[in-house]
């Protein structure tokens with residue numbers, strides 16, 4: 001059980017013993033560690049309720065807690081009614097020894113494991129991945145890992161943007177460059193070349209040029225829209241080209257996401273939901289939810305309690321084209337049919353929040369999604385440059401993810417120690433660079449914008465990814481010097497210094513922080529915790545002479561404490577999707 005839960009349970013009993021029945025006691029980590037480890041301020045909230053002051057209530061509860069758990073806690077009361085709790089060293093050591101061999105390090109599985117679909121990544125086929133997609137991938141990956149660690153069944157779906165105007169843009173651009181290709185000649189040709197007429201660089205170039213052209217050239221834009229419509233209606237040559245675009249693009253996406261250590265269980269996209277759209281439209285029509293407004297088919301979703309205007313959700317334009325909303329509703333329908341999830345989480349740019357609110361309302365109103373299935377939205381802000389505007393390349397263009405990763409590798413390389421062999425340098429620099437970026441991103445709340453600061457992110461000092469990775473390097477090196485069989489275990493003995501006790505206390509808190517991060521869906525809580533743990537470890541390391549310790553039992557206890565610290569830091573890095581390193 002997590003330490004916080006154990007204390008809470010004991011506190012509830014103590015409130016009961018003192019005749020304050022059914023009080024839901026709250027306990028938190030102490031803000032004044034010099035006074036106590038944990039604090040309960042529930043008595044303050046009960047002031048006047050039992051004809052007693054909060055101090056009287058706190059004192060009687062503290063007495064009961066002492067009576068029952070003398071060996072576990074030192075308890076005292078502070079005006080006007082705080083109950084201060086300090087773990088006894090015996091309890092602390094006992095707890096740590098019990099989790100030494102536990103693969104979950106004291107964390108317990110969720111009582112009600114859920115089936116959860118996470119819609120994240122959201123890359124668009126044919127367009128280069130840019131830093132906006134990075135945030136979705138980084139945050140989504142960490143949330144998935146947190147949920148899985150707690151025992152939930154999670155399905156991650158990239159939900160590719162693979163059915164929109166960009167397809168028509170590429171088709172028209174290619175047509176203008178190479179009109180003789182077979183894809184454009186007959187609509188019902190039986191066979192097209194197996195090999196695509198472009199590689200990823202050429203595809204990106206086609207899209208980039210087409211995008212520029214469409215902004216200047218109305219006629220070209222209209223042609224691209226027409227080509228998109230023909231593709232969607234089943235034009236065989238365009239479909240063959242579309243398949244090429246998918247193959248080339250998805251292979252490239254897999255490579256890029258691989259470098260970020262982000263993986264998806266499903267590589268479905270907007271195109272996969274198209275088959276369900278007519279059904280969903282009919283479903284809405286049958287329930288008289290779909291109405292024609294100004295020529296378009298819409299569903300009204302405003303509610304009386306709305307504080308902000310809630311526009312109707314548009315599904316089909318007057319020209320018959322179906323929109324983003326229809327695709328998302330059809331995708332929801334398919335997800336419910338195939339997976340029966342308890343929850344669906346979207347990790348998408350916060351500017352799309354209104355869209356997802358509309359979709360969720362239509363989904364519940366039409367009962368396409370049952371009321372017991374939760375739809376959650378985790379919206380994220382932008383990654384900015386020092387000027388406070390979305391991060392760009394030096395010449396002002398949109399930064400591709402590939403270029404960003406290269407920038408990070410260069411930044412990290414300059415900080416590597418000389419003893420690292422040349423052959424290892426690239427891999428280590430990649431792990432540091434990507435780790436630095438992920439930590440820099442995840443240590444903020446998703447919804448906040450943040451500034452990409454290469455210098456600060458890759459620094460080995462301060463609250464950064466490399467600082468945490470470096471703590472692991474340090475632990476590995478001392479463990480090596482102590483030189484015992486990795487498989488041997490030694491009991492942890494009571495602390496002799498404050499810095500040792502502080503480290504023990506921090507290790508005890510792992511499961512509580514995992515629970516907090518998971519319930520709030522905030523990987524930043526893991527960043528906070530693992531940073532504090534690494535700092536506490538560094539104090540311990542500087543203050544205690546581990547290698548020269550003469551008492552062998554104590555020395556081996558240090559060895560176990562190091563091993564546990566190592567495991568907990570590694571687990572935190574795993575939860576954040578950051579690679580661990582043994583040298584850097």
Ligand code: ARG
Nearest residue numbers: 119122123124159161328348
């Ligand atoms: N492809 C979209 C974009 O780049 C994000 C997709 C988000 N997920 C969804 N189900 N609509 O903005």
